[in-house]
Amino acid sequence: MKLSFSLEDEQFRQEVATWLQENLIGEFEKLKFRGGPGDEHMFPEERKRWEQKLAAGGWTCVGWPREYGGRGCSIEQQVIFYEEYARAGAPGRVGHIGAGLAGPTIIAFGTGAQKSKYLPGIVAGTELWCQGYSEPGAGSDLANIRTRARFDEAGARWIINGQKVWTSLAREADYCFVIARTDPGSVAHKGLGFFLVKMDQPGVEVRGIQQITGTSEFNQVFFDGAECNAGDIVGAPGDGWKVAMSLLDFERGVSTLGQQMQFQNELNEIVGIAKENGAARDPAIRQRIAKAHTELKIMRYNAMRMLSSQGSGAGSLQQEALIYKIFWATWHRDLGELALDVMGAESQILEHGPYQLSRLQALALFVRADTIYGGTNEIQRNIIAERGLGMPKERWQR
Amino acid sequence: MKFAFSDEQQMIRDTAESFLAEVSTGEAVRAAMATELGYDAELWQRICGELYWPAIHIPVEFGGLGLGYVELAAMLEQMGRYLLCSPFFSTVCLGANALMIAGSDEQKAQYLAEICAGRTATLAYTGKAAAACGGQWGAEAVELVAQRRHDQFVLNGTLRYVPDGASAELLIVAARSLGSTGAEGINLFVLAADRAGIECRLLPTMDQTRRQAEITFDSVTLPISALMGEEGAAWPALAKIIDLATVALTAEQLGGAQQLLDIAVDYTKERTQFNRPIASFQAIKHMAADMMTRAEVARSGAYYAACVAQEALEHGELASQLPEAASVAKAYCSDAFFRNAGDALQMHGGVGFTWEYDVHLYFKRAKASEHFLGSGDYHRERIARLILD
Ligand SMILES: Cc1cc2nc3c(=O)[nH]c(=O)nc-3n(C[C@H](O)[C@H](O)[C@H](O)COP(=O)(O)OP(=O)(O)OC[C@H]3O[C@@H](n4cnc5c(N)ncnc54)[C@H](O)[C@@H]3O)c2cc1C
Numbered sequence: 098m099k100l101s102f103s104l105e106d107e108q109f110r111q112e113v114a115t116w117l118q119e120n121l122i123g124e125f126e127k128l129k130f131r132g133g134p135g136d137e138h139m140f141p142e143e144r145k146r147w148e149q150k151l152a153a154g155g156w157t158c159v160g161w162p163r164e165y166g167g168r169g170c171s172i173e174q175q176v177i178f179y180e181e182y183a184r185a186g187a188p189g190r191v192g193h194i195g196a197g198l199a200g201p202t203i204i205a206f207g208t209g210a211q212k213s214k215y216l217p218g219i220v221a222g223t224e225l226w227c228q229g230y231s232e233p234g235a236g237s238d239l240a241n242i243r244t245r246a247r248f249d250e251a252g253a254r255w256i257i258n259g260q261k262v263w264t265s266l267a268r269e270a271d272y273c274f275v276i277a278r279t280d281p282g283s284v285a286h287k288g289l290g291f292f293l294v295k296m297d298q299p300g301v302e303v304r305g306i307q308q309i310t311g312t313s314e315f316n317q318v319f320f321d322g323a324e325c326n327a328g329d330i331v332g333a334p335g336d337g338w339k340v341a342m343s344l345l346d347f348e349r350g351v352s353t354l355g356q357q358m359q360f361q362n363e364l365n366e367i368v369g370i371a372k373e374n375g376a377a378r379d380p381a382i383r384q385r386i387a388k389a390h391t392e393l394k395i396m397r398y399n400a401m402r403m404l405s406s407q408g409s410g411a412g413s414l415q416q417e418a419l420i421y422k423i424f425w426a427t428w429h430r431d432l433g434e435l436a437l438d439v440m441g442a443e444s445q446i447l448e449h450g451p452y453q454l455s456r457l458q459a460l461a462l463f464v465r466a467d468t469i470y471g472g473t474n475e476i477q478r479n480i481i482a483e484r485g486l487g488m489p490k491e492r493w494q495r
Numbered sequence: 496m497k498f499a500f501s502d503e504q505q506m507i508r509d510t511a512e513s514f515l516a517e518v519s520t521g522e523a524v525r526a527a528m529a530t531e532l533g534y535d536a537e538l539w540q541r542i543c544g545e546l547y548w549p550a551i552h553i554p555v556e557f558g559g560l561g562l563g564y565v566e567l568a569a570m571l572e573q574m575g576r577y578l579l580c581s582p583f584f585s586t587v588c589l590g591a592n593a594l595m596i597a598g599s600d601e602q603k604a605q606y607l608a609e610i611c612a613g614r615t616a617t618l619a620y621t622g623k624a625a626a627a628c629g630g631q632w633g634a635e636a637v638e639l640v641a642q643r644r645h646d647q648f649v650l651n652g653t654l655r656y657v658p659d660g661a662s663a664e665l666l667i668v669a670a671r672s673l674g675s676t677g678a679e680g681i682n683l684f685v686l687a688a689d690r691a692g693i694e695c696r697l698l699p700t701m702d703q704t705r706r707q708a709e710i711t712f713d714s715v716t717l718p719i720s721a722l723m724g725e726e727g728a729a730w731p732a733l734a735k736i737i738d739l740a741t742v743a744l745t746a747e748q749l750g751g752a753q754q755l756l757d758i759a760v761d762y763t764k765e766r767t768q769f770n771r772p773i774a775s776f777q778a779i780k781h782m783a784a785d786m787m788t789r790a791e792v793a794r795s796g797a798y799y800a801a802c803v804a805q806e807a808l809e810h811g812e813l814a815s816q817l818p819e820a821a822s823v824a825k826a827y828c829s830d831a832f833f834r835n836a837g838d839a840l841q842m843h844g845g846v847g848f849t850w851e852y853d854v855h856l857y858f859k860r861a862k863a864s865e866h867f868l869g870s871g872d873y874h875r876e877r878i879a880r881l882i883l884d
Contacts, residue, residue, distance in 0.1 A: 098504070098565050098802050099497045100813065106496075173496060368882060377883040380876075387875035390882055391796075391823045398795040401498040417795065420788040481787055482780035486760050489775040 100401070102173060109170075110177045116154055117185040125150065125188075132189030133359060134429075135463025136456060137314040141191065141269055148192045148222030157222050158196045160351060165204055165212065166220035172351055172404055179355020183362065191269060195219040195226035199274050199293075202344045206291075206331050215272070215293060227270035229261040229294070229318060230341065237476050239276075240286040240338065244320060246277035248334075253327045255292060257300070257320045263470075267303045267316040270296050275320070276341050279334035289337030293329045300324060309462045311452035345471075353425065354400040360393055360429065363460060367436050370457075376439045385435050392428050399424070419485045423477040426467040433461035498798070500569065507562075508569040512576070514546070519577035521853045524704060527580035531697070532662055533706035534580040542581065543613035549587050550611040552808075553595070557607035564739075564808060568746035568801035575750025578704050578856055582615040585659040588743035589736070590616025593667040595808070596739070597683050597723040597732040606665060606685060615662060618740070619654040619710055620669035620733065626656075632737065632869040634678040634730055639712060641670035641682050643726070646719055648684070650712040656867070660708025661697040664688055667723070668712075669733055678730040683723040690715060702863035704856060735807065738821040741868045742804040745797040745821075748828040748864050752793050752835045755857050756786045759839040766844075773842075782838050789831035793824075800824035819881060822874040829865040829874075836861040 102110070121129065125147055131139050151157050160175045161167020170178065190196070200219045203211050218224030235241040244259025257277055267273065273294050280288030294301070300323030305313035332340045364386075371377040371386060402417045436457045437444040448455055454462070468474045482488040500508065518538055527534050542548050552567045553559025567587070574583060591610050594603055610616055622638025624631055639652040650670050654660070666688045672680035688695065692715035698707045724732055760783050763774035773779050803820040806813040813820075836858040840847040847854045865871065 383879035387878040395796040398799040405499040420791045478781040478784035481784035
């Protein structure tokens, strides 16, 4: 076992840190520590410009191969990048759905034409994406998709009808990747397609949903005769589920490995308050803060184990990877509660009316989403038990 | 960076596992539990004479194999899994570590060689104070008194919760100068357990897989040569010895937490109710998923702590992280082991409550290991002091 990073990786760490120090200034100074969980609605315009600033430095898609405009970084270096990004307090990325999900999927499954049409805008930070998976009837049971896509032979294009829900950043996004049913008689994960759809067109309507924080970062998206070109389906009709699932692997992948650093920032802020208001002297609070610290440390060690076993398991998910999501999500959710309890009665008083939450107040509410999206805790437990422990699947009729 | 076992480490782990699966069966554990010694002396001879386990991380110059703490942890994990009843932990993780950290060259040369050859040892540092306020396992736990009389020390007092204290042949004891408190005035001594004035009394314990003893010193005289390090200045060394032992214990706890998961999942796949295996009930699956999460998180914490312990022995870059890494791992692994034991018992239903099934052995071992060297609460308070005060 070897815990330290190589000299080359440490130099890379220095390079990232220096670039951030030199560029997260001026008009971007105010973005520090903003745009994170519960705060995504803040400074959208400035954060779009920041995305382009990152692009100019070559930092939007560090893990992509160089031929597609990425930096070709190793997994270690990607983690280092995310760690330093959070350590510097750089803002939540408005481009993360494109850079982290849409791009890697197009690189893995897309045609040459799709790559040259869609990847440059993601790398340049000029085109933003959103994820059109969930529907009113398809949440945990994602395969229960009702949105339909019909191929119009005459116009040589796909026509999409249906409704998506909980679509984050849909109002800011230029494109949406949409799972829709291409085979009208099909059920479950058969007969689906994966489409790249332009948001700015008459057949697409976005309506914001006000969320627990009072703000609205996610949306309903209605497709009423929305169109995309014949060439905008990734994979063949019927391959949609396969493409959609491997995208979820990207979602659970490398970018979350560096997030401990952002969590550390949040915990530091809570520790600061506890020291100031005396909560740090309360034995019960001391226990809870120490527990949060303990588990955050181990979360990082767990990420290091995942990194080290990359590629060794020939496609099989290692045990430490299976438990990663539920562990960080539950930890983060508990941190939100800790934040409020450390602030005590003061946690209930807002900075301004009508509903202006402080960063920690917003965090405390937003973290309730962590155990819901990306597979709820209950779904994670099903996956761990069935895939990790070989326990029998539930059976039911659709 | 490579946070995973090397091929050689994996081999050591696998060898330990297959050996222990054979010799430390439920039946063998029960037989050892019933003896006064608490372990099978013949098996211990094999472990020392054929497998050289006690020599594992002792430096080559003192007759050891010169491997590291990660290798040691890999073996301890398997011992925890199979509930091996043996004086390994007390001899190696307490005794040998104490000698390696605090012993003079002569003491190391003599005693480490003896340990490699199969002599048993333990560390005795706690008085009743270790049980005060929910458990205090730092300097305040040292109660034995050592008074200097010219060329001798005279030791008086009582030590408690000493692992294998009634059977160990060699004792390393901590004692403080009269009237001193906290980290001041602490000495470490190494001596044979059969010295005049020492009385070792076996304490009956709830967990019967590891013996504990009370040791009384009644005006025991020791020559200066028994002193380890400088007079009155042993606390930093003792603190390190305790942290190293704590790290070792977490590897055992991890093994226990993993084994409980495996036992429980196997059982639920076989047991049917309502005409289906109980493993198909979601309430059971989710309990199992939580157990696996705890075991994997415990693994990350225990392995990391083992790496840091290795650096602490080599005075490496991460050496200063030892107290924190030990507390992080102990806080998590203690809770993970005990909670897995509770869940495993629940998943077994009535048979989990019987003496016949193995679950209760782990359940009791989990509680004993949790309290030994400080509970989760104790270690969280140690962390709180680091970050809040
Ligand atoms: C802040 C936020 C942002 C989101 N952003 C996006 C986005 O950008 N794009 C997108 O497509 N989606 C997004 N989602 C949607 C998210 O993926 C879904 O909310 C999630 O998959 C759960 O689906 P659901 O809300 O329909 O809940 P349901 O599936 O109805 O679940 C309700 C409850 O039932 C439980 N449950 C369901 N099935 C089972 C089962 N088999 N066993 C045990 N318990 C079960 C769940 O665990 C949960 O507790 C977002 C959600 C949130 C909260």
